[in-house]
Amino acid sequence: MRIVRVKSLAAGVLIAAALAFAGCDDSSKASATDSGTQAAVSGNASAMADKPELPPRPEYVVNVKVETITPASMRDILVLPGETEALDDVSLAAERAGVVEWVGVTEGQMVKEGQQIVRINLSALQAALDRAKANLKLADEQLRRRRDLYARKVLSREELEQSENEQTVALANLREAEVNYNYGITSSTVSGVVNKVYVDPGEYVAEGATVADIVNVGTLRINFNVPEADVRFLSEGQQADVRVDTYPDRKWTGTVDFVAWKADLATRTFQVRLVVDNRDGRIRPGMIARAAFVRRSLSDAVTVPLFCVQDKGGERIVFVEKNGVAQARTVELGVIEGDRVQVLKGLAAGDRLIVAGHTEVEDGTKVNVR
Structure with a gap:
């Protein structure tokens, strides 16, 4: 246990x-x-x-330039293309049929009004003219003698009247011969330049055939087709700046000398004609010209450069700077002149428009004005 x-x-x-x-x-x-x-x-x-601790992320700021909006005068301009033509463009025709005996001009030559261009059958016409002059001289002498005889009561009244009738007929024949002689000479009806010669010496021409073209280029006309909505702004005597496509660096001044009262039924436009001084001969008929017609003048208009206007979703937007922040403004545009456009709504005088860096900002972006 x-x-x-x-x-x-x-x-x-x-x-x-x-x-x-x-x-x-x-x-x-x-x-x-x-x-x-x-x-x-x-x-x-x-x-x-x-x-080590990371530094704070820097704030996004865009450098910009601004332009203070200041009201200015502006013109509402209508620019239209037109075709130039000579003030006088004449086709000279033969007034009688016959053989060309003489051509007195060459193409490109300047001529004056009344200067002879072509002579046709002038030798035969000269002979007829000389004969008519001789007949008239004979009739005048015979009438003088018979008047003397009638005064001495040697000649009857009937014989004196016969001599008077013979003188009248001789005078009429002379005038007819002079007219026929002048018909044989084709002269320029205007001062200008010979654009074309159609005949040569020895050539037979028919009555009415064209022998030469004469154009007056010292003064030109320019024809424009103006829409019916704009023709009410134009009137005779109004001036317009003219430029020709061939000379982009040159400018002429034209004066309106005709405004059509009836529209062209096909185009529904009205013809307007300008007259331009062309003494230097630079503008040639048939060239294309463009005229700037002033429809109206505007005072105290709010304007901005065209490049500042942006299209965002169908709205026209510009940016202004206020207290270091970019603000978007929706604007309504009006008249355009050159590189500037009128702003009807959205801006006011004193606004600080962003003109550089405007493509890099959005509404609320902080900006630094340089």
């Missing part, structure tokens, strides 16, 4: 020792784990303390 108790006591001592040993082992592991965690945290904190 005592032996059993001793063994039981020994077993209990061993179990207690084992539990104690196990408890010590778990405590060691827990203590090691806690130590490792604390070391890791301490290491991370040290690393974070060593890393």
Whole structure:
């Protein structure tokens, strides 16, 4: 009985020792784990303390240039193309049929009004003219003698009247011969330049055939077709600037000398004609010209450069600067003159319009005015 108790006591001592040993082992592991965690945290904190802080992100600012809106005068201009023509463009025709005996001009030559161009059958006409002059001279002499005889009552009244009739007939024949002679000479009816000669000496021409073209280029006419909505702004005596496509750097001044009262039924436009001084002969008939007609003048108009206007979704937008911030303005446009356009709504005098950098901003973008 005592032996059993001793063994039981020994077993209990061993179990207690084992539990104690196990408890010590778990405590060691827990203590090691806690130590490792604390070391890791301490290491991370040290690393974070060593890393430098990032600078704050810079604010987005756009450099711009501005223009203060100032009311200015403006012209509503209508630009139309037109075709030039000579003020006088004459085709000279033969007034009688016959052989061309003489041509007195060449193409490109300047001629004056009344200058002879062509002579036709002039030799025969000259002979007829000389004969008529001789007959008239004879009739005049005979009438003079018979008047003297009648005064001395040697000649009857009937014989005197016969001589008077003969003189009248001779005078009529002379006039007819002079007219026929003049018909044989084709002269220029205007001053200008010979554009074309159609005949040569020795050539037979029919009555009414064209022998030469004479154009007066010292003064030119330019014809324009003006829409019915704009013709009411134009009147005779009004001046307009004229440019010719051939001379882009030159400008002429034309004067309106005709405004049609009736529209062309095909185009529903009205003919308007300008007269231009062309003494230097630079403009040639048939060239294309463009005239700037002033329909009306505007005063105190709000204008902006055309390049500042942007199209965003069908709206016309400009940007203004206010307190360092870009503001979008929806504008309504009016008259265009050159590179500027009138603003009817959306801007006012004193606004600071952004004219450089406007394509890089949006509504609310901060800007720096240079």
